[in-house]
Amino acid sequence: GDSVTQMEGPVTLSEEAFLTINCTYTATGYPSLFWYVQYPGEGLQLLLKATKADDKGSNKGFEATYRKETTSFHLEKGSVQVSDSAVYFCALRRGSNYKLTFGKGTLLTVNP
Amino acid sequence: NAGVTQTPKFRVLKTGQSMTLLCAQDMNHEYMYWYRQDPGMGLRLIHYSVGEGTTAKGEVPDGYNVSRLKKQNFLLGLESAAPSQTSVYFCASSYKDRVGSNQPQHFGDGTRLSIL
Numbered sequence: 001g002d003s004v005t006q007m008e009g010p011v012t013l014s015e016e017a018f019l020t021i022n023c024t025y026t027a028t029g030y031p032s033l034f035w036y037v038q039y040p041g042e043g044l045q046l047l048l049k050a051t052k053a054d055d056k057g058s059n060k061g062f063e064a065t066y067r068k069e070t071t072s073f074h075l076e077k078g079s080v081q082v083s084d085s086a087v088y089f090c091a092l093r094r095g096s097n098y099k100l101t102f103g104k105g106t107l108l109t110v111n112p
Numbered sequence: 113n114a115g116v117t118q119t120p121k122f123r124v125l126k127t128g129q130s131m132t133l134l135c136a137q138d139m140n141h142e143y144m145y146w147y148r149q150d151p152g153m154g155l156r157l158i159h160y161s162v163g164e165g166t167t168a169k170g171e172v173p174d175g176y177n178v179s180r181l182k183k184q185n186f187l188l189g190l191e192s193a194a195p196s197q198t199s200v201y202f203c204a205s206s207y208k209d210r211v212g213s214n215q216p217q218h219f220g221d222g223t224r225l226s227i228l
Contacts, residue, residue, distance in 0.1 A: 004154075032214075034216065036219075041221070042221055042222075043116070043222055044155075044204075044219040045219070046216045046217075046218075089154060089155070093214060098160075098162070098206060098208075099145075099157060099160065099170070100155075102154040102155045103154055104152055104153060104154040105154050
C-alpha cells in the first residue's frame with residue numbers, strides 16, 4: 001500500500017539556519033505530493049504541493065521538488081524564523097483518489 | 113469565511129459513554145473526512161464521505177460511526193467510548209474542480225477528546 005516516511009524529529013534550529021526535512025514515499029503510479037504545517041493548537045494548513053515529476057512547490061520561503069527517480073519530496077527553507085516552529089507533515093494522494101496518506105510528522109522548533 | 117468548524121473543541125468522557133463530534137463546512141465541498149491524530153502516528157483516516165448520504169470506512173473505522181445527512185455536515189459518533197479512543201480528531205473537506213482535479217483538503221482546528 002501507499003506510505004510516506006519522514007525524518008524523525010524533533011528538529012531544533014537557531015533562527016536563520018537552513019532547514020531540510022526529508023520525505024520519501026511508496027506508491028504506485030504518479031501521486032500528488034503535499035506538505036502540510038500544523039501550528040500549536042491549530043489544524044493542518046496546506047503549505048505547498050506538487051502534482052507531477054520535477055514540479056517545485058513553494059510558499060512562504062519553503063520549497064520542495066518532486067523527485068520521481070528517488071521517490072522524494074524534501075522540504076527546504078534557506079533561513080528559518082521563530083514563527084516557523086510547528087509540526088510538518090508530508091502527504092501523498094494517488095491518482096484520482098481523494099484520500100491522503102500522511103507521514104508521522106516532524107516537529108520543528110526554532111530558537112531566537 | 114469560517115471554512116471547517118469542529119465542535120466541541122475539548123471533551124472528557126468516561127469509558128462507555130457516547131458522544132457525537134460535529135463538523136460543518138461552508139465551502140460547498142463534496143468530500144469530507146474524519147482523521148485521528150496520535151503521537152508518533154501522524155493522521156489516520158477513520159471514515160470519509162464522497163457526498164450527501166454516503167459514507168465509507170477509512171484506515172481505522174472500528175468503534176466509530178458517521179453520518180452525512182446534509183452536505184455541509186459530517187458527524188462522527190462514538191457509541192461506547194474506550195480509553196484507546198483518546199486522541200485529537202480532525203475533520204477535513206475537499207472538492208474536485210471543473211476539470212476534475214482533486215483540490216487540497218481544508219482542515220478544522222481539531223477536537224481534543226480524553227476517555228477516562
